[in-house]
Amino acid sequence: xxxxxxxxxxxxxxxxxxxxxxxxxxxxxxxxxxxxxxxxxxxxxxxxxxxxxxxxxxxxxxxxxxxxxxxxxxxxxxxxxxxxxxxxxxxxxxxxxxxxxxxxxxxxxxxxxxxxxxxxxxxxxxx
Amino acid sequence: xxxxxxxxxxxxxxxxxxxxxxxxxxxxxxxxxxxxxxxxxxxxxxxxxxxxxxxxxxxxxxxxxxxxxxxxxxxxxxxxxxxxxxxxxxxxxxxxxxxxxxxxxxxxxxxxxxxxxxxxxxxxxxxxxxxxxxxxxxxxxxxxxxxxxxxxxxxxxxxxxxxxxxxxxx
Numbered sequence: 001x002x003x004x005x006x007x008x009x010x011x012x013x014x015x016x017x018x019x020x021x022x023x024x025x026x027x028x029x030x031x032x033x034x035x036x037x038x039x040x041x042x043x044x045x046x047x048x049x050x051x052x053x054x055x056x057x058x059x060x061x062x063x064x065x066x067x068x069x070x071x072x073x074x075x076x077x078x079x080x081x082x083x084x085x086x087x088x089x090x091x092x093x094x095x096x097x098x099x100x101x102x103x104x105x106x107x108x109x110x111x112x113x114x115x116x117x118x119x120x121x122x123x124x125x126x127x
Numbered sequence: 128x129x130x131x132x133x134x135x136x137x138x139x140x141x142x143x144x145x146x147x148x149x150x151x152x153x154x155x156x157x158x159x160x161x162x163x164x165x166x167x168x169x170x171x172x173x174x175x176x177x178x179x180x181x182x183x184x185x186x187x188x189x190x191x192x193x194x195x196x197x198x199x200x201x202x203x204x205x206x207x208x209x210x211x212x213x214x215x216x217x218x219x220x221x222x223x224x225x226x227x228x229x230x231x232x233x234x235x236x237x238x239x240x241x242x243x244x245x246x247x248x249x250x251x252x253x254x255x256x257x258x259x260x261x262x263x264x265x266x267x268x269x270x271x272x273x274x275x276x277x278x279x280x281x282x283x284x285x286x287x288x289x290x291x292x293x294x295x296x297x
Binding site for chain 2: 015017
């Protein structure tokens with residue numbers, strides 16, 4: 001039997017964090033939660049996850065910054081990162097689109113609104 | 128003194144305006160028509176609650192402060208004069224999370240708002256968060272008082288909005 005995989009969910013929308021956590025826990029993942037990029041780093045250092053689901057638009061430290069820092073850190077660069085991109089590509093005044101997310105070193109990308117079953121499949125693919 | 132209830136975080140909204148729409152014995156789904164009218168104007172609703180009793184329906188919503196006149200107009204004109212609209216300027220949302228389904232998070236915070244004479248224009252609970260609509264200028268005092276009930280992470284400062292998504296008009 002394989003060990004339970006550990007997922008860290010990071011988003012400043014607490015309801016989305018809770019919904020994702022419930023879905024992943026129902027699939028037998030161990031889930032921890034953080035609500036901004038700074039808190040996420042604290043959680044990573046305290047208990048390194050196997051994979052992160054990471055929002056891009058967050059206070060204190062956005063998802064792009066956190067993803068860059070993780071992927072540049074030899075101790076943590078093996079953590080798989082799935083970025084959640086929130087703003088439609090049609091909104092030209094933002095840098096948080098799905099297109100922008102694809103320029104990062106993240107392992108995969110999901111545009112919101114999220115299809116939870118597809119996200120679980122993506123999590124499994126990246127573990 | 129009771130134990131602090133642990134929290135993950137707290138956040139403030141920008142300055143908003145509250146509209147309370149009331150209608151006596153409206154037809155089923157009348158509130159949906161109001162919401163469709165607002166959606167047609169691509170208005171962000173930062174807070175929304177709908178309550179319906181036998182003879183009265185009430186819709187409470189918060190919009191950007193500069194959009195309250197439009198809400199009042201839509202309520203009066205576009206929705207066929209069915210609704211009366213009462214508005215409150217300069218309100219703010221104080222949201223804390225996760226409540227982890229603890230009922231005492233609601234009861235203790237409501238008690239504290241009352242003891243502190245902080246206005247509560249609305250309260251809503253979601254899957255993870257508990258939101259109070261209060262006076263915008265009182266957000267700081269409210270968050271300070273709530274720290275008597277809730278334990279926040281070290282060095283946590285309530286998140287204030289850093290960006291606002293607005294539709295682009297071309």
